[in-house]
Amino acid sequence: MFACARSAIAPLTLSTSIVAAGLVLATPSFAASFPPAPAVGHLGHVVVDPYGNAPLSALVDLGGKHPSQMRVRVHGKGEEGVEIAYTVSEEALRRHDGVPIVGLYPNFRNTVTLEYALGDEVITEDYSILTSGLVNPYLDNRSITAVPEVHVTKVDERFEDRLYLVNTHTYTPQGTDLHWAGRKSARDKKEGSWGSSPEQGSAPFESAPLTFVVDTQGEYRWWLDPNAVFDGRSIDLDKRGYFMGFHEVQGGEYTFVNGQNWGYFDLLGRVKEYDLPRGYADASHEARPMPNGHVLVRASKQYYVNPEGDTVHTVRDFILELDQRGNLVDVWSLPDILDPYRDDLLKALNLGAVCVSTSFEAIGSTLAEDLKSASLTKKKHAIDAPYGDIPGVGAGRNWAHVNAIDYDDVDDSIILSLRHQGIVKIGRDKKVKWILSPSQGWTGELASKVLTPVDSKGDKLKCTEFGACEGGFEFSYTQHTAWLSDKGTLTVFDNGDGRYLNHPSQPTGDFSRFVEYRINEDNMTVEQVWQYGQERGMEWYSPITSNVEYRADRNTMFGFGGSIDLFERGKRTIGRINEIDYENHDVEVEIDVLSDKPNGTHYRALIVDPSTLFQQ
Secondary structure (H helix, E strand, O other): OHHHHHHOOOOOOHHHHEEOOOEEOOOOOOOOOOOOOOOOOOOOOEEEOOOOOOOOEEEEEOOOOOOEEEEEEEOOOOOOOOOEEEEEOHHHHHHHOEEEEEOOOOOOEEEEEEEEEEOOEEEEEEEEEEOOOOOOOOOOOOOOOOOOEEEEEEEOHHHOOOEEEEEEEEOOOOOOOOOOOOOOOHHHHHOOOOOOOOEEOOOOOOEEEEEEEEEOOOOEEEEEOHHHOOOOOOOOHHHOOEOEOOOEOOOOEEEEEEEOEEEEEEOOOOEEEEEOOOOEEOEOOOEEEOOOOOEEEEEEEOOEEOOOOOEEEOOOOEEEEEOOOOOEEEEEEHHHHOOOOOOOOHHHOOOOOOOOOOOHHHOOOOOOOOOHHHHOOOOOOOOOOOOOOOOOOOEOEOOOOEEEEEEEOOOOEEEEEEOOOEEEEEEOOOOEEEEEOOOOOOOHHHHOOEOEEEOOOOOEOOEOOOOEEOOOOEOOOOOEEEEEOOOOOEEEEEOOOOHHHOOOOOOOOOOOEEEEEEEEOOOOEEEEEEEEOHHHHHHHOOOOOOEEEEEOOOOEEEEEEEEEOOOOOOOEEEEEEEEEEOOOOOEEEEEEEEEEEEOOOEEEEEEEOHHHOEOO
């Protein structure tokens, strides 16, 4: 009878179906509409890519039910496939109004098992979830593969369940077209030839992101649509930048920085973005969560007046503490805390790889000649070069290149990796606590903050001012990451460019390392307690990017060399995932990610632990 009543209703006209500023009333069954997806099992329907950004994730709608004790198993593909299993808290179920499913294979009908309680009943049911293929929207005539290839060299059976989040990028077809409006230096000002805007900062530092999770079979298990955070065809600054600096916060959510904004993303594809505070720009490299919920972001200062009297946008040398609403809480101005005119390492850098770019014509050449005037006082011009994202001294040039931040809650301090200077610890009072670097070039009060290398007995090691030490101790050079371990030690990826403040004509003798230091702040000493990589030489050499951290769960040093073979013209750059046994230095995991275009760089990789993904 209900069906007959509906069939007798005349079609609604536009005037009768639209009321109250455009609200649509109910339409009859024969109108042009489509039914929703039907429920599956005891819960609701299944939605693949629920937020439109992660095509290898899905959501099982709760269908108005209230399940508990939820456990998810994403079955591996074939006999050797890696199963992904995790539990989901009731808070996470409410947050998404569904069961989050992550770890699906692309272009595949996946089998997913849910085990849960519904009232007094315990239910186990299987779901068949079909996914699409992966899409890289930034292909061009340089592309070798549509997405990066993954080659597995070795995985010990104890590590077969590992998942790795890879943060890499691809070149856009047109390159970058972003530049802050520029003006010339004070010398040109006197000649009456400068504009009305400050010099250009590091806005051109951008690339299209490729962000994904791979398992130990080399299979893709998660993918973030690049257009979720980046649009290389847009003139909108909020959609341009370098998507990077990930750290897990909670519940499968990660921090990021991306040009003129920062924020959070999760493995279901939700993205929350915040603008940088007014007066700051060009965030990249690091977004470090703090225990109080704040985030430390590496950015740059706009309209900074340097000692030459020039108004500039600085380059990679300001640290911002931001609260959870994006408000600025505190600032560390490194040009005022450190010495932006120290050039001792800068003069030794290989110009083939200074700012995450490759110049084959510049490989082997250094800045030594260009920077020979850097010893001039701050009242004079330190370098005859323009401002902008170029290696050089003085605020407004890439004198610091901060690429990592850590926070020490013991004394409310930050630890910074400055690629072009060394590693420093700075307190809340903006005073330097210590410097881990060769002593050459540090002057005044900063010279007293340089740590002294010692052996395991605490005896001082003999070192040259350029950093060559006895006893097997090595400083790090152009390092990336300087992160505290849960043992209280400092883990560093020692890239090795500019080693001993010198550089060979060709990088044939260079090496990179995972290295661990123990710092005694009372005695102002540093001991090297562990290292791996020097013995592998050039085949393991990663001149830029990369990361390392100690993993207590398997007692390994986990790391990623993001730029192996960068100097091999026309070759795909290797991003090498490694886990090295801490006790015997055995290689437990080695997986290579190959760039999709020649000489493209990778940034970092992280371990994804499914047991932590949806616990909060």
